[in-house]
Amino acid sequence: MPRRTAPDDGQPRLATIRDVARHAGVSVATVSRILSGTYPSAPSTRAKVMRAVRELDYVANAHARGLAGVRPKSVAIVVNSVISPHYAHVAQGVQEEAAREGRLCIVGTTGGDPERELATIGLMRQEQAEAVILVGNIVADDAHRERMASIARALARAGSQLVLCGRPPLGPDVPAIVVEYDNTAGAHAITSHLLSVGHRRILFLGRRTGYTTPDSRIAGYRAALTTHRVPHDPGLEVDGTMERGEGHRMMRERLDRGPRDFTAIFAANDLIAAGARDALRERGLRIPDDISMVGFDDLPPAADIDLTTVQVPHEDLGRTAVRLALNSETPGTAQHVLLGTHIVTRTSVHHRPGP
Amino acid sequence: MPRRTAPDDGQPRLATIRDVARHAGVSVATVSRILSGTYPSAPSTRAKVMRAVRELDYVANAHARGLAGVRPKSVAIVVNSVISPHYAHVAQGVQEEAAREGRLCIVGTTGGDPERELATIGLMRQEQAEAVILVGNIVADDAHRERMASIARALARAGSQLVLCGRPPLGPDVPAIVVEYDNTAGAHAITSHLLSVGHRRILFLGRRTGYTTPDSRIAGYRAALTTHRVPHDPGLEVDGTMERGEGHRMMRERLDRGPRDFTAIFAANDLIAAGARDALRERGLRIPDDISMVGFDDLPPAADIDLTTVQVPHEDLGRTAVRLALNSETPGTAQHVLLGTHIVTRTSVHHRPGP
DNA sequence: CATCTACATGGAAGCGTTTCCGCTTGAGGG
DNA sequence: CCCTCAAGCGGAAACGCTTCCATGTAGATG
Numbered sequence: 001m002p003r004r005t006a007p008d009d010g011q012p013r014l015a016t017i018r019d020v021a022r023h024a025g026v027s028v029a030t031v032s033r034i035l036s037g038t039y040p041s042a043p044s045t046r047a048k049v050m051r052a053v054r055e056l057d058y059v060a061n062a063h064a065r066g067l068a069g070v071r072p073k074s075v076a077i078v079v080n081s082v083i084s085p086h087y088a089h090v091a092q093g094v095q096e097e098a099a100r101e102g103r104l105c106i107v108g109t110t111g112g113d114p115e116r117e118l119a120t121i122g123l124m125r126q127e128q129a130e131a132v133i134l135v136g137n138i139v140a141d142d143a144h145r146e147r148m149a150s151i152a153r154a155l156a157r158a159g160s161q162l163v164l165c166g167r168p169p170l171g172p173d174v175p176a177i178v179v180e181y182d183n184t185a186g187a188h189a190i191t192s193h194l195l196s197v198g199h200r201r202i203l204f205l206g207r208r209t210g211y212t213t214p215d216s217r218i219a220g221y222r223a224a225l226t227t228h229r230v231p232h233d234p235g236l237e238v239d240g241t242m243e244r245g246e247g248h249r250m251m252r253e254r255l256d257r258g259p260r261d262f263t264a265i266f267a268a269n270d271l272i273a274a275g276a277r278d279a280l281r282e283r284g285l286r287i288p289d290d291i292s293m294v295g296f297d298d299l300p301p302a303a304d305i306d307l308t309t310v311q312v313p314h315e316d317l318g319r320t321a322v323r324l325a326l327n328s329e330t331p332g333t334a335q336h337v338l339l340g341t342h343i344v345t346r347t348s349v350h351h352r353p354g355p
Numbered sequence: 356m357p358r359r360t361a362p363d364d365g366q367p368r369l370a371t372i373r374d375v376a377r378h379a380g381v382s383v384a385t386v387s388r389i390l391s392g393t394y395p396s397a398p399s400t401r402a403k404v405m406r407a408v409r410e411l412d413y414v415a416n417a418h419a420r421g422l423a424g425v426r427p428k429s430v431a432i433v434v435n436s437v438i439s440p441h442y443a444h445v446a447q448g449v450q451e452e453a454a455r456e457g458r459l460c461i462v463g464t465t466g467g468d469p470e471r472e473l474a475t476i477g478l479m480r481q482e483q484a485e486a487v488i489l490v491g492n493i494v495a496d497d498a499h500r501e502r503m504a505s506i507a508r509a510l511a512r513a514g515s516q517l518v519l520c521g522r523p524p525l526g527p528d529v530p531a532i533v534v535e536y537d538n539t540a541g542a543h544a545i546t547s548h549l550l551s552v553g554h555r556r557i558l559f560l561g562r563r564t565g566y567t568t569p570d571s572r573i574a575g576y577r578a579a580l581t582t583h584r585v586p587h588d589p590g591l592e593v594d595g596t597m598e599r600g601e602g603h604r605m606m607r608e609r610l611d612r613g614p615r616d617f618t619a620i621f622a623a624n625d626l627i628a629a630g631a632r633d634a635l636r637e638r639g640l641r642i643p644d645d646i647s648m649v650g651f652d653d654l655p656p657a658a659d660i661d662l663t664t665v666q667v668p669h670e671d672l673g674r675t676a677v678r679l680a681l682n683s684e685t686p687g688t689a690q691h692v693l694l695g696t697h698i699v700t701r702t703s704v705h706h707r708p709g710p
Numbered sequence: 711c712a713t714c715t716a717c718a719t720g721g722a723a724g725c726g727t728t729t730c731c732g733c734t735t736g737a738g739g740g
Numbered sequence: 741c742c743c744t745c746a747a748g749c750g751g752a753a754a755c756g757c758t759t760c761c762a763t764g765t766a767g768a769t770g
Contacts, residue, residue: 063421064756419726
């Protein structure tokens with residue numbers, strides 16, 4: 001790996017600011033000032049410099065600039081995968097806001113693996129990004145959470161802001177911004193919707209513990225039952241992960257198990273709802289004629305299967321994350337922001353006449 | 356913006372390699388060598404250094420390293436938006452391969468705007484990424500293409516590899532790698548599928564000119580007609596953009612226009628197919644009983660609406676792009692790679708008895 | 711006409727890292 | 741026992757940029 005002036009390395013060295021200065025007949029300092037645009041300069045000099053820049057096709061070296069003390073304008077985002085619609089939407093929001101603020105966006109994926117997450121954050125740390133945005137839940141043990149907290153502190157020391165998007169706070173004294181939407185309120189609202197049109201026995205399909213998002217969704221479901229003075233039957237809560245295949249499995253097994261003792265279904269997300277719908281169709285059951293169903297998220301499958309669901313401000317989440325991170329004067333101050341949700345009504349719910 | 360040693364700036368300066376050296380009682384050079392891991396060193400020294408690194412929570416500064424001549428390990432990807440499933444899948448492939456190769460991934464979005472694309476590439480250029488991967492079609496005039504060609508040359512000079520993913524080559528002497536899948540062959544195959552089960556009048560829904568991808572899809576459609584000696588009727592080609600709403604519009608207008616003179620539909624992508632399906636349903640027409648339909652891409656809506664379609668190796672596209680870019684010894688060599696597709700059969704096509 | 715001020719510019723230090731070159735040290739061969 | 745040699749390490753230059761400080765020059769003021 002040759003480093004000193006390689007004489008004839010095929011690679012014709014890139015133009016540097018010094019080349020521009022020489023070419024324009026001015027000093028390096030002048031070129032730098034003119035390009036940064038924040039200092040006074042004579043129009044004639046400016047013209048000369050601009051011409052040289054054009055002629056040499058000069059592009060400033062971001063590394064040199066970063067080293068020289070200018071905080072690199074970039075935000076980093078870490079997600080499970082960019083395919084998953086939820087992450088994609090949040091990432092899109094981050095992108096948009098970052099671009100609006102003239103920031104570059106560095107993306108890392110973890111595939112849901114805590115180790116890879118840590119490694120990825122390490123890379124981001126080297127890049128000195130202004131903000132590191134972590135999106136989504138990862139099943140993590142206490143050790144992982146402790147390591148994360150120490151990373152949060154290290155980032156704060158380095159002047160970067162850590163943002164957790166839709167992930168539980170790490171603790172009261174950990175310097176991080178947390179942005180979530182109100183899962184509990186959303187679940188409460190949509191469950192109430194089912195209850196208010198006459199349903200009394202509502203099957204819950206989804207993760208019951210472990211992750212926080214579904215946790216708070218089931219909490220909203222239970223709270224709504226209480227609010228409406230409908231007895232809570234734990235037998236109506238079916239446990240499974242938040243994927244389409246799981247929705248299919250949960251529904252199938254439930255239908256196989258015995259007589260149908262529910263009139264509506266609350267799927268903890270739209271993917272589960274889509275899977276459950278497939279299982280229902282296999283049994284000849286139709287939505288909403290035979291069974292009503294609602295979901296959560298309002299992501300792509302929802303509209304295609306005409307699902308009434310909870311619309312969630314995914315992109316807002318990303319935008320808010322960036323905005324808060326860049327505006328936080330002192331990186332290291334903890335904040336907690338909760339975004340609202342609302343119900344989008346399609347055709348998957350039927351009114352059920354009272355008993 | 357203080358730059359010199361800020362005495363009491365609240366921001367406790369980050370540990371540098373010099374701090375580590377001092378702390379471990381060795382020289383800066385030794386620390387660097389040990390951390391790079393490619394030089395011999397005494398085990399005892401190594402241990403001392405590692406301890407200091409841990410105690411000071413030292414993280415190397417990527418900018419300083421980049422400046423000191425180590426090529427930053429990163430690839431840049433520019434897409435229209437990360438929401439769109441096609442881009443998301445390609446981006447995921449890029450991510451995966453980049454991560455496997457220990458590279459960071461910088462992402463920029465353009466929203467389909469050529470100006471923003473150019474600006475984004477400029478930023479990427481500053482970062483000195485090893486590769487710049489452009490995904491997707493942008494409607495561009497000759498001037499834009501010329502500017503792009505000159506950027507390609509500039510990147511090559513800087514030792515970065517430009518990769519075009521699913522976008523037409525810029526010209527014979529432009530140093531860029533082009534990775535595409537074979538749209539024409541795919542369209543030929545799926546049209547042949549319709550023809551082989553008896554359909555003779557097949558409506559084409561999609562963009563007829565301008566973008567290259569649909570261009571080659573319609574070419575495959577026409578070629579298949581020729582292969583099967585079925586007369587080509589330009590009246591069966593309906594023009595519109597590649598979006599769901601457009602599919603709906605094209606279908607609706609066609610149905611309003613007069614008697615139905617086709618038995619099957621080839622939608623240039625799944626989104627159009629989904630929109631067309633909505634319009635058919637509004638008219639009480641069912642798939643496949645009344646009309647057969649096929650799409651292209653096999654992206655999310657396809658499975659939900661049981662569409663027979665052409666499956667395309669989106670993620671492979673991204674992975675291949677990264678692999679080719681990183682393995683290209685001399686950035687600047689032009690290459691052209693074509694990836695294959697295959698048909699996935701669902702239930703949207705009915706056999707049609709011959710006349 | 712001398713002096714002051716404000717502005718435009720140049721010189722140079724320093725950012726944190728890598729790597730070249732040269733020095734010391736201890737082991738092994740003659 | 742001396743010499744050679746390699747391993748291990750330290751000093752220092754270089755990467756390209758920004759900004760502090762100093763310097764020169766023009767116009768305004770006394």
